[in-house]
Amino acid sequence: MADVSPSGSPLVELKGISKRYGDLLANDGINLAIQPGEIHALLGENGAGKSTLVKILYGVIEPSAGQILWEGRPVSLSSPVEARALGLGMVFQHFSLFDELTVAENIAVALTDDWDLATVRSKLGDISRAYGLALEPDRAVWTLSAGERQRIEIVRCLLQNPRLLILDEPTSVLTPQEAEHLFVTLDKLSADGCAILYISHKLEEVRRLCRSATILRGGRVVASIDPRERSARDIAALMVGNEIGEVRTGTPHVPKGAMLTVSKLSMPAGGLHGQALEDINLVANAGEIVGIAGIAGNGQSELFAALSGERLADKADAVVIAGKTCGTIDIDNRRRLGAAFVPEERLGHAAAPTHRLSENTLISHAATEVSRSGFILLNAARRLATAIIKAFDVRTPNGDPQARKLSGGNLQKFVIGREIIRQPKLLIVDQPTWGVDAGAARLIRQALVDLAGEGSAVVVISQDLDELFEVADRMAVIHQGRLSAVKPVNEWTKEAVGLEMLGIAQTQGAVHAV
Numbered sequence: 148m149a150d151v152s153p154s155g156s157p158l159v160e161l162k163g164i165s166k167r168y169g170d171l172l173a174n175d176g177i178n179l180a181i182q183p184g185e186i187h188a189l190l191g192e193n194g195a196g197k198s199t200l201v202k203i204l205y206g207v208i209e210p211s212a213g214q215i216l217w218e219g220r221p222v223s224l225s226s227p228v229e230a231r232a233l234g235l236g237m238v239f240q241h242f243s244l245f246d247e248l249t250v251a252e253n254i255a256v257a258l259t260d261d262w263d264l265a266t267v268r269s270k271l272g273d274i275s276r277a278y279g280l281a282l283e284p285d286r287a288v289w290t291l292s293a294g295e296r297q298r299i300e301i302v303r304c305l306l307q308n309p310r311l312l313i314l315d316e317p318t319s320v321l322t323p324q325e326a327e328h329l330f331v332t333l334d335k336l337s338a339d340g341c342a343i344l345y346i347s348h349k350l351e352e353v354r355r356l357c358r359s360a361t362i363l364r365g366g367r368v369v370a371s372i373d374p375r376e377r378s379a380r381d382i383a384a385l386m387v388g389n390e391i392g393e394v395r396t397g398t399p400h401v402p403k404g405a406m407l408t409v410s411k412l413s414m415p416a417g418g419l420h421g422q423a424l425e426d427i428n429l430v431a432n433a434g435e436i437v438g439i440a441g442i443a444g445n446g447q448s449e450l451f452a453a454l455s456g457e458r459l460a461d462k463a464d465a466v467v468i469a470g471k472t473c474g475t476i477d478i479d480n481r482r483r484l485g486a487a488f489v490p491e492e493r494l495g496h497a498a499a500p501t502h503r504l505s506e507n508t509l510i511s512h513a514a515t516e517v518s519r520s521g522f523i524l525l526n527a528a529r530r531l532a533t534a535i536i537k538a539f540d541v542r543t544p545n546g547d548p549q550a551r552k553l554s555g556g557n558l559q560k561f562v563i564g565r566e567i568i569r570q571p572k573l574l575i576v577d578q579p580t581w582g583v584d585a586g587a588a589r590l591i592r593q594a595l596v597d598l599a600g601e602g603s604a605v606v607v608i609s610q611d612l613d614e615l616f617e618v619a620d621r622m623a624v625i626h627q628g629r630l631s632a633v634k635p636v637n638e639w640t641k642e643a644v645g646l647e648m649l650g651i652a653q654t655q656g657a658v659h660a661v
């Protein structure tokens with residue numbers, strides 16, 4: 148990749164950017180240049196320093212050293228407001244929208260006072276048409292799909308005429324069709340001269356979309372490549388420094404009787420815009436992985452809450468774990484039966500952000516070795532955290548950091564490790580590898596497969612169909628709070644799953660034990 152285009156200076160150039168957190172160099176002398184209209188991927192395994200670099204570029208944090216040049220001129224970006232004024236836009240992984248407001252209102256509140264609702268509505272129409280971002284200005288946000296919500300975020304950026312748009316894992320919440328639609332929009336933006344910095348762990352989509360890529364490892368640039376000329380496997384190897392193997396299935400899973408039985412589970416929607424569960428029937432046997440596919444927002448969180456005991460059912464026998472009826476008992480008592488739970492949201496739900504990893508072991512190990520008579524055994528908690536860090540290759544900035552100081556993927560490895568190390572009889576995990584790099588995703592999937600191989604029942608709720616086809620023995624699809632039949636994975640095709648996800652081939656409520 149050339150640092151300077153034939154026509155002059157790059158749009159943006161990072162020179163020797165470093166960021167130090169205590170002893171850790173999260174970014175170490177990074178050089179990177181992006182030309183106008185270039186779609187540039189920023190790649191690297193979890194903790195490589197991608198978010199840190201992007202936060203520096205967007206004015207969220209200050210670098211410890213280095214310089215940012217914008218069209219050849221040095222700039223200092225001390226806040227996102229300054230970055231936006233310069234021409235940077237950012238679409239975050241987590242949308243920051245008000246559910247009750249309409250599309251146009253959500254856009255207007257994020258803009259400066261110069262924008263009134265009428266101007267927003269008319270410009271919204273122009274941009275929607277120009278970039279194929281169909282949006283109805285008067286629809287309330289809570290009625291929209293994840294793809295439509297993301298369009299609002301993109302339009303919000305585009306209304307400010309960005310010269311560089313940063314997208315952080317934009318397809319993790321999209322269906323394959325929505326992702327393809329997004330790529331068409333990004334291609335158009337690039338053709339109009341808007342540069343794009345694209346962070347993703349999905350290497351095939353990077354190869355489809357990006358013409359250049361910077362690969363970070365341990366805070367340093369290890370390669371600058373044209374991703375179209377490399378295989379996804381090669382790129383992954385550059386990211387981690389060695390080859391990533393396939394998940395080994397080992398001996399076929401042999402199911403040995405129901406560990407979880409869900410019968411006629413119905414539950415009203417939790418929040419105003421939640422999804423009610425209707426007549427869910429499901430069996431997970433010891434020694435198998437049951438996958439649950441579905442588009443986000445179709446009842447996955449509610450199902451997780453009902454299975455874990457974060458929400459209680461009306462009837463005790465709606466959920467049976469290890470032979471004990473437990474629909475009306477709480478999560479701690481379900482853990483005592485040998486069940487373990489990993490929710491989707493790692494920071495704030497699965498882990499307490501400002502507590503150290505050792506303290507975070509208490510969330511699910513309180514009833515076991517890390518506390519006695521209500522007292523925390525700090526040394527035992529530290530030993531346990533160290534064991535999890537070692538077994539699950541969690542990369543930490545120091546021995547026992549606060550959870551919020553870990554990169555997203557590393558925190559996910561810690562949370563999954565914390566549950567698996569207990570050798571649960573039943574593990575229920577929601578989106579196990581969301582935002583996790585290829586190497587860490589393999590480690591997590593392998594751990595799930597091995598756990599089932601050792602005789603535990605595992606339920607994996609995931610939006611990632613490739614993941615479910617790789618690890619699950621049987622699979623079902625959740626759509627609008629109803630579960631399809633549970634069938635052996637080799638009886639499903641991706642197309643059939645897709646139809647169920649859209650609710651076109653609904654088969655409900657069947658209990659299919661093997």
Ligand SMILES: Nc1ncnc2c1ncn2[C@@H]1O[C@H](COP(=O)(O)OP(=O)(O)OP(=O)(O)O)[C@@H](O)[C@H]1O
Binds near residue numbers: 194543
């Ligand atoms: N506030 C902080 N204090 C201390 N260390 C931090 C802080 N924020 C990040 N780090 C460390 O900096 C390193 C780089 O983290 P960063 O979040 O930039 O990685 P990443 O490549 O974005 O990872 P992921 O793909 O998991 O999001 C990690 O080792 C992380 O633990």
